[in-house]
Amino acid sequence: MLTPGASPGFLLWHATLRWQREVAAALAPLGLTHVQFVLLACTWWLNREGGHPNQQAVARQAGTDVKMTSQVLRTLETKGLIERETDPADTRAKRLRATPEGADLAPRAIAVVEAVDAAFFAASPRAETLTVLQALASEPAADSD
Structure with a gap:
C-alpha cells in the first residue's frame, strides 16, 4: 500500500487543488469564477x-x-459577457456569442491564467509537463474487438 506522499493520484489531487486556488484568486479581480472563465474563453475562442x-x-x-454548462452560461449572459440566441434550425438549441465586453475580457483573463500557469509549473520542464498532462487528459482509445 502506498503512502499518501507516494500516491500519484493523491499528489495530483493536491496539486490540482493548489492550482485551482491560485487560478481562482487571480480571476477574482476580474469578477470570474474558474468555470466561468473556461466557458467564456471557450466561447470566445470558438x-x-x-x-x-x-x-x-x-x-x-x-x-x-x-x-452545468447551461447554468453557468446563463450567469455569463446575466453579466453581459455572452449572448445566447435560439438556433433558427433547432429551436431547442442556443447559439453562443461573446458580447463586446466578453470579447474584451476573455483574452485578458486568459493572460491572467497563463501567468498563473507559468508560475505554477515553473519548477518542471515545460515540454515534459505538457507531454504528461496531454497523456493524462486524452481519452483512452476504445477497444475494437
Whole structure:
C-alpha cells in the first residue's frame, strides 16, 4: 500500500487543488469564477475561429457537463459577457456569442491564467509537463474487438 506522499493520484489531487486556488484568486479581480472563465474563453475562442457554437459544442470544448454548462452560461449572459440566441434550425438549441465586453475580457483573463500557469509549473520542464498532462487528459482509445 502506498503512502499518501507516494500516491500519484493523491499528489495530483493536491496539486490540482493548489492550482485551482491560485487560478481562482487571480480571476477574482476580474469578477470570474474558474468555470466561468473556461466557458467564456471557450466561447470566445470558438467565435474567433469563425464558429457560432451551441451550448453542447462549448461544453465539449471545455470538457464540462452540459447541464452545468447551461447554468453557468446563463450567469455569463446575466453579466453581459455572452449572448445566447435560439438556433433558427433547432429551436431547442442556443447559439453562443461573446458580447463586446466578453470579447474584451476573455483574452485578458486568459493572460491572467497563463501567468498563473507559468508560475505554477515553473519548477518542471515545460515540454515534459505538457507531454504528461496531454497523456493524462486524452481519452483512452476504445477497444475494437
